[in-house]
Amino acid sequence: MEPLSPLVALSGGLLIGLAAALLLLLTGRVAGISGLFARATGIADTGPSRALAITFILGLPIGAWLVASFIRAPQIEVTSSLPLLIGAGLLVGFGTRLGNGCTSGHGVCGIGRLSPRSLAATGAFMGVGFLVVGLLRHVVGG
Numbered sequence: 001m002e003p004l005s006p007l008v009a010l011s012g013g014l015l016i017g018l019a020a021a022l023l024l025l026l027t028g029r030v031a032g033i034s035g036l037f038a039r040a041t042g043i044a045d046t047g048p049s050r051a052l053a054i055t056f057i058l059g060l061p062i063g064a065w066l067v068a069s070f071i072r073a074p075q076i077e078v079t080s081s082l083p084l085l086i087g088a089g090l091l092v093g094f095g096t097r098l099g100n101g102c103t104s105g106h107g108v109c110g111i112g113r114l115s116p117r118s119l120a121a122t123g124a125f126m127g128v129g130f131l132v133v134g135l136l137r138h139v140v141g142g
Contacts, residue, residue, distance in 0.1 A: 004071075004072075008071060012067075016108060017108070017112075019031060020104075020108055020109050020112070023048075023056070024109065027048050027052065029047060029048045030101075030105050030109040030110070031056070031104060031105070031108070031109055032101045032102055032104050032105020032106070032109065033057075033060070033102055033104045033105070034093075034096040034097075034101060034102040034104075034105065035047055035101065035105060036048070036053045036056050036057055037053075037057055039053035040053035040054045040056075040057045095125065099121050099124070099125065100121075101118070101121065103122070103125070105118070106118040106121040106122050106125075107122045110122065
């Protein structure tokens with residue numbers, strides 16, 4: 001599969017930024033997916049209205065479907081075992097609760113607002129990610 005053109009990639013980034021900026025400007029809330037998901041599912045009682053959170057979360061797969069329909073469907077190949085994927089998902093979920101946010105909240109919205117907490121959180125999860133990949137590929141041999 002050939003890579004997406006720079007224009008398509010730029011358009012996607014601009015749409016993510018526009019959605020995050022509009023949510024912040026119109027509601028005063030950060031577009032953090034883990035927080036919006038928690039609000040949409042009733043795990044969290046604070047944040048934007050539940051209807052807004054549900055709409056935002058439903059828009060994610062709808063947007064992916066539109067991209068796959070009009071631009072191209074991604075080729076996805078899963079090479080890890082199901083238990084490893086489940087464990088990784090649980091660790092990510094734990095990390096988002098522990099870090100009070102995820103890559104969309106801290107990395108996209110927080111860095112854009114120059115939030116010191118988000119700068120530290122993004123540096124921490126990126127650093128740990130680099131470390132884990134380095135260890136797995138070069139020490140463990142995965």
